[in-house]
Amino acid sequence: MNVLIIEDEELAVRKLTKLLQDVDPTLTIVGTTPSIRASVKWLEDNLPGQSSAPDLILMDIELADGQSFEIFEQTRVTAPVIFTTSYDEYALRAFKVNSIDYLLKPIKRQELEASLEKHRRISSGVAPETTPAVSIDALVQQLRQQIAPTDYRRRFLVRHLAQWVPIEVTDIAYFCSEDGVSLFRTRKNQKFSVDYTLDELDAMLDPAQFFRANRQFIVDIGSVQQIHPYFNNKLKLTLRPNPDEEVLVSRERATDFKKWMGK
CATH class of the missing domain: 3.40.50.2300 (Response regulator)
Structure with a gap:
């Protein structure tokens, strides 16, 4: 077949x-x-x-x-x-x-x-x-x-140098995809890779805390510093720590994003 x-x-x-x-x-x-x-x-x-x-x-x-x-x-x-x-x-x-x-x-x-x-x-x-x-x-x-699982992911075990290190989800600022690899960046600006796709991560993270801004980014609510209007009714986000590329919320997700931020 x-x-x-x-x-x-x-x-x-x-x-x-x-x-x-x-x-x-x-x-x-x-x-x-x-x-x-x-x-x-x-x-x-x-x-x-x-x-x-x-x-x-x-x-x-x-x-x-x-x-x-x-x-x-x-x-x-x-x-x-x-x-x-x-x-x-x-x-x-x-x-x-x-x-x-x-x-x-x-x-x-x-x-x-x-x-x-x-x-x-x-x-x-x-x-x-x-x-x-x-x-x-x-x-x-x-x-x-x-x-809608009853228990969302609370930590990730990641490789750092020659050892495995547990990182609490509350310490993560955002997840992103770079060249086909899923990564997350901590609030202390450390970057780690994870063996999950962003779709899989989106399903295991608390939606009250994390939002899928686009196909490349899942952002934590505490990492969003500023929200700017953008072309075609999109939104441009300023995150902390500053990501390596521009983070836009699609026009289709902009209304849901504003509702999520305003809860």
Whole structure:
């Protein structure tokens, strides 16, 4: 079975590739694309009937250049899709566009195995190709329970020189992604790498304390020093310690950010 992975975080691609190979070594990863534009081009270059055409697509909803739903508006997608994301708000819409399942990050082996088995049953005609509305409602409820854990992450164990050091979450100013690697910077301006994607970190951090400003930054509320209006209704943040690059809150997230800061 040919599988196409649409995901914009390199670490997430590596993890998902390894998980797929562990679950089913017979699978072939025929391609990985990081954006809407690249995905549309890849699909148009690998049409149904060609040896490289995908039998299944694993698709992250939030990509660097927008939501992956736009792919379906720009080209014909014939392969079934398993959506992956940290946010349950897209569940209902996901099931309207070729979706056979919906996996919440971080993806668990058992859940991936179940999704692949569901795909095999549908492909063989054993299961219906559409999911009843009652199942979607149940799925949304389940996702909400998973995305709101009762116990958020309190510390991270990181490598420093020749030893492992525990860093309390309360000492972290922000998380960021640089060249495919997830990092965090402490209030004392120390930088450490962590073996999680930003999507995975977003799911394990207290949303009252941390906010996903964009695809590259998750900021702690205490690190925000100033908020400036920016082009196209975006917001520009001044953080402490000062990050290596500009931190913008997207237009779509600006209202939620202001509500979060004002609580």
